[in-house]
Amino acid sequence: MSALLEIRDLMVAFDGFKAINGVNLSVGEGELRFLIGPNGAGKTTLIDVITGLTKPTSGTVTFAGTSLAGRKEHKVVRLGIGRTFQTSVVFEELSVVENLDLAANFRRPLVALLRQRRGVTETVGRALETIGLQDLADSPAGILSHGQRQWLEIGMLIVQGPRLLLLDEPVAGMSKDERERTGELLTEIAKDHTVIVIEHDMEFLRRYASTVTVLHEGTVLVEGDVAAVQADPRVQEVYLGRKKEDAA
């Protein structure tokens, strides 16, 4: 697997405080990578740097051989990187399919968007099927449950055809069933995308993660398969906040 995303010696300082302090990270094409770490470890800052929201103090971020240094957010999106936010971005009055359609056509001029569109494009149809919301296609997004809304947001990324998806705590606040469905959805999406997921839910990780990167105080503490990471005493101490002998 060739590396799609390469981060080298990354440093991000806020008024002298190093939120990211020398991170090296390599994510291969087609990987489903989980990023974990205690509060304040630097996970969101790392995603913010990749997506052009935060400028690194030093270091390099390379995506598909192209440097992301100094690129604005919309340029990063155009290069094929999509992300979800912890706050929702769906239009509640528009239907599920209209939200997908709008996201799929975000690069087109407004006049083309306003023109009456007939039927569902193949891209939108496929995304609708992947996120499992076919039965709610014509319902306003405002009536969706929390989980369904998260899936719609993932669908709104997929229709833009990204190579790399960055998902920030996709199962936060979800029911058990919704978490399970999301795990299946991520596994499905990872078949033809590279996916990086920030997640805290250990049970979810045990079920769906293969490679896990643990961040702590702005550096990579441990990286490896989920069993090795969980068994690592450093992870148990800093991430779970307890000593090995107390850990489950």
Ligand SMILES: Nc1ncnc2c1ncn2[C@@H]1O[C@H](COP(=O)(O)OP(=O)(O)OP(=O)(O)O)[C@@H](O)[C@H]1O
């Ligand atoms: N814009 C900012 N200005 C100053 N400090 C910041 C800024 N953004 C983040 N930080 C600090 O950088 C550190 C890393 O924050 P970050 O949000 O990346 O952590 P995180 O691992 O995503 O944590 P959480 O799990 O709580 O979301 C924290 O100490 C945070 O307070």
